[in-house]
Amino acid sequence: MKQLEFESLYASFWDEIETFLSNQNEKSDHNKKNQIVLFPKDYRRLCQQLAIAKSRRYSRDLIIRLNRLVQLGYERLYKASSLKNRGIIEFLAYGFPATLRANKSFLWVSTFVFVVPLLLMMLAVIINDQLIYSLIAAGDVRGMESMYDPSLNKLGRERQADSDLFMFGFYIYNNIGIAFKCFATGIFAGLGSLFVLAFNGLYIGAISGHLTALGFTETFYPFVIGHGSFELTAIIFSGAAGLRLGFALVDPGKYSRTTALQIAAKDAIKIMYGVFIMLLIAAFIEAFWSSSSTLSNGIKYSVGTLLWLLVIYYCFWFAPQRVSTYRHATQ
C-alpha cells in the first residue's frame, strides 16, 4: 500500500482519536462514553498502524504524528491511579493500618530504638540531674523549665504571649519536618532513621527526667499525654518507614537492590501519608488542648489515655478482616 492510500484510509480514525485524547475532562457526552469503552481497542489498532508505518518507512512526519498519538494513548491507558480510585477515606480506615501491620518487625525495631534511650536517659537524669547538660544547653533547659511552671496559665510555652495559632504553625513546621527527615535518611541503610529516633528518645527522656526531678509532674505529664498519643507513635512510624527503605538496600532478598528499594518505597510512603495526618492531629491537640490550664488534670489524663487506646486499637486491632482484604486488593 502506498503511503497516501494508507493515510487517506485512516485519516478520519486518527483525527477522532486525536480529539478524544486532547480533551480529557468532559465525561458527560454519550458518544464519549462509547469511545472510552472502545479506546483500548482503538489504541491497539493505532499501535499496529504505527508499526506498519515504521516498517514501510513512510515519511517522517506521519510516523512522528502516529508516535505522538501512541504516546498520548499510552499515558491515558496505563496511567496508574492509586489512591484516587480507592478513596482517601478508605485508605485511612484500612490502608494505613494494613501497611503498619504488614511492617510489624520494623515497628518493633523503631519502638525499641526510640523508647529504650528515652527511658534510660529519663532514669539517668532523675538520678543525676547534671546529665541533662551533656545533651541540652543550659539556656534551653531554663526555657523548658519555664514552660511547665505550675503558676502559668498557658502550658508548654516559653513566652506567655505565644498564641495558639503560632504554636500550631510551629508544631507543624518542626514536628512534621522531623518525621519527614527521620523517614528520608533511612535510605542510608537505616542509619539516619536510627539516629533521629535515638536522638529524639534521649532528648525527650532528658527533659521528662529533669522536669520529674524538679517536681513539675502535675503540669508536664497532663500536657504531653494528649498529643503524645499521635506524636510519639507517628515519630516511631516514620522511623519504621525509613528502616523499611534502608533494609531493602541491606537485604534486597530475591530482587535487585533498585527493585527492592522501589517496592519498599511504595509501602513506606503509605506509612508516611498516615504519619502526616497523625502529626497534623497532634499539632492541633498540642496547640489548642494540651496547653490549656483551665481544663483539669483529671480530664486531660482520661482523654489522653483514651486517645492512646484509640490510636493503638486503630493501628493494630481495628477491623482485621477488612484491613487484610484491603491489603490483598492493593498489593
Next chain:
Amino acid sequence: MKLDTITLVETPEGIDLQAELVGIVPRTLAYIIDLIIRIAIMLVLAILLAFAGEAGAGVFLIAFFLLEWWYPVVYEVFRDGQTPGKKAFNIKVISDDLTPVRFGASLTRNLLRTADIFPSMYLVGGIAIASTQRFQRLGDIAAGTLVVYCREDSKTSSELGDMIPVPPMHSLNEEQQQAFINFTLNKGQISNARQQEIADILRPILPDKISSPDDYVRGVGKWLLGTASKLK
C-alpha cells in the same frame, strides 16, 4: 556500559517509546529558579504577616512548611510534572515507564530530597545522578521517576516549503537516506557555516558536479520526505 541520554521504554504493544534524559546542569538551574521563587514568596508573606503578630508568625511557619515540602509535589502532580523552574527549562518529572508521575512517587522523591541534599549542596544526589545510567538521584531511584525533556513536536516537511525537492542522482542506502532527511529537518537549528561543514563530510558520496552540497542534500532530503501532507 553504553552512555546515552535517550532512554527507551517498550510498551506492552511492542512499541518503543523514547525520552531524552536531563543532565545535572539544567536540573540544578531549574532548582535554583524554584528556590528563588520560594524565597520571594516567603519574603512577601513575611512582610504581609508581620502586621498580624503572633498568629501571623504561625501562618508564616505553616506556609514555610508547605513551600519546603509540598511545593514540588503539588506542581509535579497537578502541572504535568513541571515546577515553574522545570517549565523554564522545558523539562519534567515522569515515571520510569513514561506515564505521568503519580502522587505517591512525587511525594517519595521529594521527601527523599533530604537524603540527596546530605551532607550539603546535594552532594549525595549529585553523585547519584552522575553514576546512574538514567541520571537519577536517590529520590528518583526509590520513587521510580526520571527527569526528561518535554516532547517537542518536530517540524514537518510542509514547513520546509521554500525548498525545491531534488531527486537523488544516485542510489542511497537506508542510513544515508535517514542522514539526508535529518539534515533537512534540522535546518534553522544549526548555523549555515556548520551546515556546509556537515554537508562537506558527505561529499565523497555526492555526485561530482554539485556546487553547493548543503542545498543538494537538503533538496534530496525534501524529496525523500515526500509531499504527503500537502496532498491531504
